[in-house]
Amino acid sequence: MKVPVVRNILEVNERLSQENRKIFDAKKVLVLNLMSSPGAGKTSVLERTAEALQDRYKMAVIEGDIQSSFDAERLQRKGVQAVQINTDGACHLDSNMIRMAMDSLQLEGVDVLVIENVGNLVCPAEFNLGEHHKVTILSVAEGDDKPIKYPLMFQISSVLLVNKVDLLPYVDCDLHAIHQRARQLNPTLEIFDISCRTGEGLEAWIAWLEARIRERKNLP
């Protein structure tokens, strides 16, 4: 016998992501899904962002790593509430993991929750977690061909942070080509060129983030 099924393979994850989203919306927390390859600077961006926001907004972080709680400890030192998820080999976070992490997270009074995904430009793009925006980081040392090689990530993100621009004199990377290729895949993509090391460009990123936080809280 042949049985027609026609069911989305990611249906369970989709359903859970919508449930997560309802919880986030009820608590008026802005949620970002932060993605990049390993070493592009996700944790450094979070450290810098936490420093910039600390007087005005409360930030919390869910850290996804295959192993270790190194990153969560880095953020806890900055006074950020951080919960670690170890995926035990899985190359991405899914909505169920987020839901379990939320049990050990105090969301009351939190303005922005950042979910730091596992370092990987492929699979995390397929799994919605209930976030409001996806943010991708690409460091200039990785090369300007990445938007072409991993198009989905760039297509579905709201923001692209091009990190480590202080290294531009030392690497063969055409910043203009990154912008052009990423915009061709996603014309509404917001792109900020930044350096966590020198602080260059971070103001514009923080301004974008604060505007989204205020939006979420219906503040002017």
Place this chain on the structure above:
Amino acid sequence: MAIAQSVLEIVLDECRRHRMKTVDRINVQVGALAAVVPEALTFCFQVVAQGTPAENAALDIETVPVVMRCPLCGELFEMEDRLDMCPQCGPVVSGLSLISGREMTVMSIEGRGSDDGA
């Protein structure tokens, strides 16, 4: 691996619903833009399906091409290269909309139930 696990869950759920004892074939559609490598999915599925009614099932993966619609002329065209443009209008600043290419769907399953005599 998570995707293979999800495929298996759908298949086993449908098996119970239709009282299927053995699954012979699973037909799956995967968009060319989805982050799925067919060989990897097939391998992972074999691993997760062991000991279930689907353990000997063939996974038939059909790749769905990436089809875009041009916002200017409305033309639908297949995108082979990520940076292909509309054949009529060339580069379009306002963006192309994706019609297909991100699917991940279990389309049908084939198998035998207890009263099939097989």
